[in-house]
Amino acid sequence: MRELNTDETRIAFRAESGGKTQSYICVNPYSSVAFPKNRFRRPLLNWYRENARNLPWRKTRNPYAILISEFMLQQTQVATVLSYYNRWLRRFPDFATLAHASEATVLHAWQGLGYYARARNLHATARIVVNRYGHFPRAIARIRELPGIGRYTANAIATFAFDQSVPIVEANTARVLTRLFNFQKPIDCTAGREALWKRAAVLVPKSSAGTYNSALIDLGALVCLPRQPKCEICPVKKFCRARNAETLPIKKARPPTRRLVETHALIVKQGKILLAQSVARWRGMWILPPLQTRSTTKRAVQMSIFPFTHHRITLAVYRHPAPPKIFSNQKWFEISALKNIAMPSPHRRATRHLLTAGRAARSRRQRS
Numbered sequence: 001m002r003e004l005n006t007d008e009t010r011i012a013f014r015a016e017s018g019g020k021t022q023s024y025i026c027v028n029p030y031s032s033v034a035f036p037k038n039r040f041r042r043p044l045l046n047w048y049r050e051n052a053r054n055l056p057w058r059k060t061r062n063p064y065a066i067l068i069s070e071f072m073l074q075q076t077q078v079a080t081v082l083s084y085y086n087r088w089l090r091r092f093p094d095f096a097t098l099a100h101a102s103e104a105t106v107l108h109a110w111q112g113l114g115y116y117a118r119a120r121n122l123h124a125t126a127r128i129v130v131n132r133y134g135h136f137p138r139a140i141a142r143i144r145e146l147p148g149i150g151r152y153t154a155n156a157i158a159t160f161a162f163d164q165s166v167p168i169v170e171a172n173t174a175r176v177l178t179r180l181f182n183f184q185k186p187i188d189c190t191a192g193r194e195a196l197w198k199r200a201a202v203l204v205p206k207s208s209a210g211t212y213n214s215a216l217i218d219l220g221a222l223v224c225l226p227r228q229p230k231c232e233i234c235p236v237k238k239f240c241r242a243r244n245a246e247t248l249p250i251k252k253a254r255p256p257t258r259r260l261v262e263t264h265a266l267i268v269k270q271g272k273i274l275l276a277q278s279v280a281r282w283r284g285m286w287i288l289p290p291l292q293t294r295s296t297t298k299r300a301v302q303m304s305i306f307p308f309t310h311h312r313i314t315l316a317v318y319r320h321p322a323p324p325k326i327f328s329n330q331k332w333f334e335i336s337a338l339k340n341i342a343m344p345s346p347h348r349r350a351t352r353h354l355l356t357a358g359r360a361a362r363s364r365r366q367r368s
């Protein structure tokens with residue numbers, strides 16, 4: 001038997017019978033159309049009532065608060081976001097406060113979460129909401145026009161803030177859905193991604209969609225784990241068609257990790273430190289001044305490694321004397337005021353370490 005074509009509802013195949021080759025079309029048993037949606041949702045929602053995670057953004061319908069949580073949760077673990085979310089809402093309680101803050105203040109508040117484009121997009125979104133709409137738009141097409149908001153984030157705000165009946169596909173729901181349907185296409189290519197969104201859409205209820213979507217996320221986070229899924233306690237086990245759950249979802253091979261070395265200078269003079277305002281990866285934030293070349297004669301006073309997308313970056317810091325003139329993007333800062341300046345975590349850690357080590361060495365010299 002040779003399979004010719006499979007789509008959402010049908011499978012076409014060719015088989016030999018009595019010396020003849022015949023073409024057949026049958027119903028796709030893995031189709032989401034044939035999926036018993038109502039019978040599937042009931043145990044899922046019952047399970048969620050008992051096991052839902054206690055997350056602060058689940059207790060609100062305020063689109064601003066939900067937007068903040070969704071931006072923070074992109075690329076960042078829930079445990080990390082929890083420590084930032086409430087602090088952020090205290091500092092910027094609504095769109096107007098965020099819109100009127102300076103970029104430096106916003107980047108400083110985001111410090112430690114990484115991927116600072118999210119903070120800049122959030123800031124730009126707040127300004128558009130305040131200046132163009134006066135309130136957060138409800139229409140998904142309008143939400144998707146806002147900076148940094150793609151299909152997932154738009155649908156998440158629509159379903160969690162406005163209870164719209166729309167699907168969401170993120171890491172947890174993608175894992176659950178691909179396993180439920182034994183979905184064998186890579187989910188990070190266009191065809192696979194679109195097919196998965198279609199399946200997700202078929203299952204969403206007309207009402208209480210926000211609760212259903214939260215339940216699916218929590219099932220992925222607590223039961224349908226990437227490794228060793230807890231199928232024995234899974235509330236939707238009898239609907240699951242996964243044959244080898246741990247192999248799903250299928251993804252394309254990742255690009256290999258690239259190693260980079262970035263060299264920067266530690267320049268300190270009379271209680272002040274020279275910093276440069278980044279125009280690249282950390283645009284708008286203050287970093288140790290970059291060096292064009294790696295010194296072959298001097299030893300770095302600090303080496304540390306941090307990840308960035310598919311890079312593994314070694315940050316090498318060299319002590320330098322104060323230059324006679326500084327560039328226009330450079331500025332001297334009081335060391336005692338550094339905590340008020342937006343600095344990316346790798347540079348802040350290196351600076352703090354070196355300044356603390358320098359103070360300790362000075363006090364040892366004074367004692368001896």
Ligand code: SF4
Pocket residue numbers: 176179180223224225229230231232234235236237240241242245
């Ligand atoms: S039965 Fe296992 S693989 Fe299937 S949805 Fe439940 S936890 Fe995931």
